[in-house]
Amino acid sequence: MSHLYNLRMRADRTEHGRSIHISGAERICQEKILPDLAHDLCRRALLHSRGKPDHLHITANVLDAQNILHLPALPVTSYEEKDVESGLARVQALLASLGIDVGCQLPSLLAQAREKRGALLVDAHSFTRLEKDPERGVRASCMDFQGTYRSVSQKEHFLEALILASKVAHAPGICAELCVSDDPDYVTGYVASRSLGYCRISPLKPMGSPYGGRLFFYNGEMSDLEDCVRFLETQPVLIDLPEEKGAQDVLGKNAETSLTLTTQAQTTTSKWAPLAQKLASLREQHLLRHLDPLTSGPGAYVEKNDERYLLMSSNDYLGLANDERVKQRAAEALMRYGTGSGGSRLTSGSLCLHTALEEELARFKHKEACLLFATGYQANVGTIQALCGKDDVIFSDALNHASIIDGCRLSGARIVVYAHNDMADLERKIRENPAAHGLVVSDAVFSMDGDVLDFPAFLEICRRNNLLSMVDEAHATGVLGATGRGIEEHFGLEDGADVTIGTLSKALGSEGGFVVGSAQLVDYLRNSARSFIFSTSLSPAPVAAALEALHILACESTRVTRLRDNTRYFCETLACGKVSPSAIVPVMVYDERKALRCAAWLREHGIFVQAIRYPSVPRGQARLRFAMRCDHTREDLQRTCALIACALGR
Numbered sequence: 001m002s003h004l005y006n007l008r009m010r011a012d013r014t015e016h017g018r019s020i021h022i023s024g025a026e027r028i029c030q031e032k033i034l035p036d037l038a039h040d041l042c043r044r045a046l047l048h049s050r051g052k053p054d055h056l057h058i059t060a061n062v063l064d065a066q067n068i069l070h071l072p073a074l075p076v077t078s079y080e081e082k083d084v085e086s087g088l089a090r091v092q093a094l095l096a097s098l099g100i101d102v103g104c105q106l107p108s109l110l111a112q113a114r115e116k117r118g119a120l121l122v123d124a125h126s127f128t129r130l131e132k133d134p135e136r137g138v139r140a141s142c143m144d145f146q147g148t149y150r151s152v153s154q155k156e157h158f159l160e161a162l163i164l165a166s167k168v169a170h171a172p173g174i175c176a177e178l179c180v181s182d183d184p185d186y187v188t189g190y191v192a193s194r195s196l197g198y199c200r201i202s203p204l205k206p207m208g209s210p211y212g213g214r215l216f217f218y219n220g221e222m223s224d225l226e227d228c229v230r231f232l233e234t235q236p237v238l239i240d241l242p243e244e245k246g247a248q249d250v251l252g253k254n255a256e257t258s259l260t261l262t263t264q265a266q267t268t269t270s271k272w273a274p275l276a277q278k279l280a281s282l283r284e285q286h287l288l289r290h291l292d293p294l295t296s297g298p299g300a301y302v303e304k305n306d307e308r309y310l311l312m313s314s315n316d317y318l319g320l321a322n323d324e325r326v327k328q329r330a331a332e333a334l335m336r337y338g339t340g341s342g343g344s345r346l347t348s349g350s351l352c353l354h355t356a357l358e359e360e361l362a363r364f365k366h367k368e369a370c371l372l373f374a375t376g377y378q379a380n381v382g383t384i385q386a387l388c389g390k391d392d393v394i395f396s397d398a399l400n401h402a403s404i405i406d407g408c409r410l411s412g413a414r415i416v417v418y419a420h421n422d423m424a425d426l427e428r429k430i431r432e433n434p435a436a437h438g439l440v441v442s443d444a445v446f447s448m449d450g451d452v453l454d455f456p457a458f459l460e461i462c463r464r465n466n467l468l469s470m471v472d473e474a475h476a477t478g479v480l481g482a483t484g485r486g487i488e489e490h491f492g493l494e495d496g497a498d499v500t501i502g503t504l505s506k507a508l509g510s511e512g513g514f515v516v517g518s519a520q521l522v523d524y525l526r527n528s529a530r531s532f533i534f535s536t537s538l539s540p541a542p543v544a545a546a547l548e549a550l551h552i553l554a555c556e557s558t559r560v561t562r563l564r565d566n567t568r569y570f571c572e573t574l575a576c577g578k579v580s581p582s583a584i585v586p587v588m589v590y591d592e593r594k595a596l597r598c599a600a601w602l603r604e605h606g607i608f609v610q611a612i613r614y615p616s617v618p619r620g621q622a623r624l625r626f627a628m629r630c631d632h633t634r635e636d637l638q639r640t641c642a643l644i645a646c647a648l649g650r
């Protein structure tokens with residue numbers, strides 16, 4: 001006779017003499033699938049976002065099939081909140097509706113629940129702790145859904161949590177449960193009870209935070225407490241998932257949506273199903289992004305509510321976005337010309353300010369003419385689309401910015417991607433793909449790696465093959481060259497690419513993009529770049545700000561020198577092997593989950609930096625992307641380097 005087993009997996013790691021929980025899971029299964037299931041759970045532990053375990057424990061216990069309790073799954077409602085604060089307010093309101101008034105104690109309760117293996121068991125009125133072993137907490141165990149086996153090597157947060165919550169809600173004396181995931185890249189949690197059902201709430205913590213926890217609220221008699229714990233820990237339970245959804249649906253990839261779509265909030269919105277499905281799938285893959293708004297403008301330090309952070313990931317390299325003179329000039333333009341330009345450049349939206357800035361930019365870049373765009377993205381897209389068509393070939397660096405890629409796609413040209421900054425590969429690709437008319441396009445400074453294009457070789461190859469050359473100086477303007485003029489100055493060249501893109505939104509502290517080149521090129525783009533023609537022109541304030549920023553840059557090239565000194569100091573202190581030629585210093589972490597953890601840890605220690613992951617960089621190439629500023633002090637940089645070493649070594 002085939003036995004029924006309760007299979008459990010537990011994984012942890014010892015850090016500084018303390019055992020850290022990585023992952024735990026359990027299932028109830030037939031004997032014949034026990035080996036496969038054990039294999040799946042092992043894989044899950046080894047790939048977990050909390051890092052590699054050094055202890056992996058698998059147990060399987062036979063269950064008494066007669067003793068199994070069948071319970072229905074709780075009905076599901078979803079709440080998408082705008083930020084963590086609203087998420088926590090939702091938790092409070094739901095608990096209050098059950099007569100559990102956590103009020104201002106919520107943060108402290110969640111803090112106590114952190115880094116526990118199990119859940120806190122607390123009195124629903126006084127919030128006193130009731131667990132026998134406060135370090136371990138209480139673990140709900142011995143539960144699964146009623147259904148057939150399928151591979152589960154990725155954690156299915158929703159399904160597993162729903163099963164656990166459905167059991168817990170039926171435990172004697174438990175009146176509610178609160179859960180926040182402890183996975184750094186999963187920010188959802190829930191409040192559950194028999195009357196409320198399973199209320200999923202997102203977000204309940206900032207992206208990247210490794211802190212989560214569970215609380216079981218108890219309102220039974222103290223004499224019955226042991227029964228409650230026994231039920232939670234040992235009563236075998238199989239949960240019947242809602243029947244009308246069909247087992248396949250519930251167990252398939254779209255388990256999340258198929259359940260949430262039937263909740264009261266969403267009953268009539270099936271036209272949104274594809275979108276909800278996409279969101280659910282991003283969430284499952286830990287790729288859902290959240291905004292992280294600051295409460296101050298850019299500077300060496302920034303604020304988020306009452307916290308202060310050293311800003312180590314801003315493109316405001318020269319500290320001009322918050323410069324008093326720049327702001328003054330922008331304010332004057334705003335008062336004089338108003339807030340919006342009210343039209344595209346070719347209709348009524350062209351001001352003398354726009355043409356003044358175009359002349360200044362052309363002079364600064366040693367080119368004949370300039371054309372402004374509303375953003376750097378639009379400058380790339382509009383220019384490439386106007387220059388190339390379906391009979392042309394575009395040779396594009398493998399690591400070019402998304403706006404270049406989108407421009408290439410929109411043009412309809414054949415796109416040939418060459419290996420990153422590999423001029424031999426570029427030559428080879430050109431030979432293999434002869435084109436009557438074509439364009440070679442590259443970033444000057446690559447935004448995720450901080451390296452600089454081999455510009456002399458690039459130009460020579462374009463010239464020899466009679467191809468248009470185009471370079472995007474988004475991260476080069478104000479950064480490369482003694483006076484910040486860019487990649488030409490960096491290499492000491494007299495002449496540059498046929499087409500040069502720049503942006504006002506990085507070192508120049510404003511917003512907008514531009515193209516510089518020959519007068520003929522600019523005439524042509526003015527008449528054919530769709531993103532130029534069909535966009536409202538830049539409003540007066542950012543145009544005036546950029547004019548002032550250019551003026552300051554011309555008088556204060558020490559800003560550029562300081563930026564470069566800071567970069568050198570930072571790289572040497574980090575001892576990363578080489579000094580970045582730009583102001584971008586990637587610290588490679590490789591593993592996505594570890595990168596998220598490092599960034600979260602640095603955030604807790606006052607450093608604002610982003611973990612860059614797929615799809616911004618290839619999978620397995622995750623990194624912390626540091627960006628220098630000229631106004632960072634040596635102490636700022638030294639402290640950051642020391643903290644990075646700690647974060648990576650943890």
Ligand code: WAQ
Nearest residue numbers: 116118119139140157158161181182188189200213214
């Ligand atoms: N019993 C009691 N507490 C547990 C158990 C258990 N079997 N397993 C985990 N915990 C505690 C422990 O303190 C963890 O740190 C914390 O709960 C969170 O566990 O989309 O992923 O396994 O609707 O990270 C909820 C939202 C996800 C799902 C829950 O929990 C959704 C989740 P995690």
Ligand code: MG
Nearest residue numbers: 023181182183
């Ligand atoms: Mg977890």
